[in-house]
Amino acid sequence: MSQPRPRPASATASPTRIDAAGRRARLGRRHLLAPGCRVPRAEDVAEAVVGLHATDAATVHLAACARLVEPEPGEVERALYDDHSLVRLLCMRRTLFAVGAAFAPVVASSTAGAIAAKERRDMTRWVTGGLADWDERRLAEVEARTLAALAARGQATAADLAVDVPDLRDTIVQSPGKPYEATVAVSSRILRVLAAEGKIRRGRPRGGWTSSSFRWTPGTPFAELPAPPPAEARAALARRWLAAYGPATVEDLKWWTGWTLTDTRRAVAATDAVEVTLEDGGPGLALPDDIAPVTAPAPWAALLPALDPTAMGWKSRDWYLDPGHVPRLFDRSGNIGPTVWWNGRIIGGWAQRPDGEIAWRLLSDEGGREAAAAVESEAARLAGWVRDIRVTPRFRTPLERELSR
Template sequence: MNAFDIAQLRLANHQLTAPRFTHPAEVAAWFGAIQAQDYAQAKWALGIRVPGATEETIEQAFADKSVVRTSLLRGTLHVVAAADIRWLLTLVGPRRIAACATLYKKEALDDATFDLCKDLLINSLQGGNQLTREELSSVFGQAGIEATGFRLSHIIQRAAFSQLLCYGTRRGASPTFTLLDEWIAPSRPLSREEALAELAKRYFTSHGPATLPDFAWWSGLTLKEAKQGLELNKSVLVCETLDGETYWLSPATTAPQPPNPDTQILAGFDEYVLGYRNRSICLPEAYTRQVITVNGIFNPTIVQNGRVLGTWARMHKKDSVVVTKKLFGPVSQATDQEIQTAAERYSHFVRKPLVVAENGFAAQGF
């Protein structure tokens, strides 16, 4: 197996060249968790993996509560299938709370304050209420608790890690928060060993071929915990070696030859680029800073045959979407046409015609 083979297998497992699902919740469950700090980008990360999907498809999945957004792996926002949220939070939540102890102390947030915040959240959100960040800040402020900026973020995130609240529906452009137990029906709990095994299985199935350090980084688990999760799955996984590294994947994986389509425009923070400690398979080191900023923002990417060719950006106007590409270097006319086709798929997703921009794409309706 070489780097090209790994890239083709990853494309297939990421549901980019061999999509097999028809509903966003199926995609979320396949991955276990999908990075989602940017809501619009998260919708496209789901939508590109559901053939024919539009933004309305994804919005409906959030509205019908089959998928949910919350703070999860590595303390960042993710989209998960509703049936998975509790066992995932049970597995990673306590560690994330412990990891934030210094940050809590810096913001003068002690256990007594968190207990009071918990009571205020329950009282203000129970009965199906959904409040914005600003409204929650007001609730805390009226009780004499300063809750703005990072301090408010820590209070909300701690409540999410504690399985108290999650994101609800959006009110215009503003996200809301609601009580998890009122939003999502109870699901069967997993033991810690079962949860470790399940998360490892989903990661290596959806992200494979991948290494143990990749899984440990992505999950936020300790290397010991990640290794335990892998050990529990070795009977259902296979491994390949490249440059002294061992890569694990499901034996059921088959990559289309050649990939179809072989050029995609991916969301910012897309799991295909983000979901590994070592990203050299897809991202040339020389261009890392063009894709990943110094403050950890993952820009949307243009990918061909599993390799990042450049980045892209979109601007929504009233009756159109302007998509602009920034390539790392010259490409063939055929590749340029494939990028155009990929951009047209995005324009279909947002239900707006694509228009010409500098270094952009030709206009086309749908």
Template sequence: MTVLDTRALNRATLARQLLLEPSGMTPLDAVAHLCGLQAQEPQEPFVGLWTRLRGFTPAALSDLLTGRQVVRTHLMRRTVHLVTAADALAWRARHTPMLRQRVLAVYRRELAGIDLDELETAGRKIMADGEARTMAELTAALAGRWPDTPPRALGETLISMIPNVQLPPRGLWRAKAGVRHLPLAHWLRRDPAPPSPDGTDPTGQDLARRYLAAFGPAATADLRAWCGLAGLPAAVAALRPELVAFRDERGRELLDLPDAPRPDPATPAPVRFLPAFDNAVLGYDDRTRIIDTAHRGLSITGARFVLVDGRVTATWTRTDATVTVTPLRPLTPAERSDIADHGQALASFLSDGDTTRVHVAPTPP
């Protein structure tokens, strides 16, 4: 079986993630191809698409949100993702058991003695009028029935059990808006697809196939780490006849779509600025294809990364209209120059062309 080394996996990831060269995809097609973008920080998906797409403008994504073509909802790993409306409708039921289990893991003590089916029924009655509500408004409506339960436990559990979206202006370009929840079916005027009644798992197969298109080659542990779903072995087994297999340097089996891009490891990789919590980093159990183990912890802190030669090499922040880059390793003069050039483009994007100020900090000792 062919062994793919770390650099080969890196270049495959960059190609699948639209990070090897700017893509001409539309923003809607890019969100679909990437299986969504992690979006608990509302402005981060704009950078995620800017760094991937040729000629991306923020208004294009804002229009997709207000036009109900993409939505913000809890999905993979019980995190807020920006996904297409079609994927939200198709995938939500497959994620519901995981969402329920994860919220119970957090609030098991607070929810002791509460009939969760009763809680869901009460919540659906409250939300049946189609009015958007804040978390505080939802929990206030439930408090009379469960006065001794912490409101946050009630609210988080409710939106995990009932498919909801976070409505605009939350998530629009430069908007500073709180979260207002509305059932997915109300916002999209369609009910989410129900689970398969015959015990098969076509949605799981779609998730696995789509994941490999955007993240492969990958191990089943990587797939599980990305989506948070434990019950996909049957779906993967059903897909095996249409997949190809490799091994990584650790000996793990990696699966892939046969015609998906696997570029020559020598392919040059340009500097790229990633937003916080980008799935190009978070979408794997073994993230060494893109980030050194020593820096893995940064990926869950909200750090924004700079890729140099395809690997996480620096972090970046923006304060006082200046993009500041902090290296994680010594940089060559050519690397510092490339980072500065791309940082200027990012500063211009974030300021609507008002500034191109960028500062690359000294190399750490």
């Protein structure tokens, strides 16, 4: 059976053309990167970009502060750990995101729930296949005891929980005999799955805001959330994504969410998206109220962190990234490093040196002296709020390594 297709912008006219300049104008405004578009609260940032990448703990703070009127890590910590208005979910593409608490049920139903189910299947096979004296019944008992121990403590690290539940200390040797052989405690996989299901959540880290050593706290299982049905939730997520990242392509949305092509097309059809023509002449999608021209903001520069949601927002990136710069800005797994932006295009990269200096390099002469001056100002702004914290991306890229020396 054929899948629903986006309808043209007009029944009698060709699809509206939205060129790269129009897409970059939207990016600068909607992703809060132009100085005049910055916002006061971390929740506003997450809403604008749908969710903040959170695989690297530092990215959440760096990405949010790049878009805040007053950049301050404490503002992000307030939202994450005091007000719980931002929550971390393993969701799109099995990536950890920080999303608004009100939108979390939609993300859970559309994406995270299915990922959690797969994580559980994989973990169950891993534990019961790797440990002779473990079966599904024992696994369930250990999980129940772990949740009870966490409830009693209120918050705890994995090591704390292993004191109460010694079974968590059991280990499995992965890839025995291989160069990458590793001994892994079952606690790491069990806690990951419980978090993926919403039963526990990452609380305040043991160290500063760059630390990935989290204390765990009790959570709310997805099954208890008042969430819309999956198909309805996928449509809601697609609509929110198009509002932030459109115009874009079906392939962009499929890649960003990790959905099947069928689910992506059905979600798009439910948004009433219209077909537009993009800068390369190919078809794109936009919401019906987003086909009029958008005025570009005043010239702007931005220093965005590794895995920033804007840099990782689309599968097709030629309209904001020169393909020739990819080898220096990405690692071998496709993770982007810290980037320098000018008016909606990536023109370079940056890193922090051991003495705290923010070093940057332009890979393009686009914008000339005006761009260089604006980048220098943004580097000073970044150094001003990072202060004595040292940030090393979890995924190192060639240019970042070079600049950080």
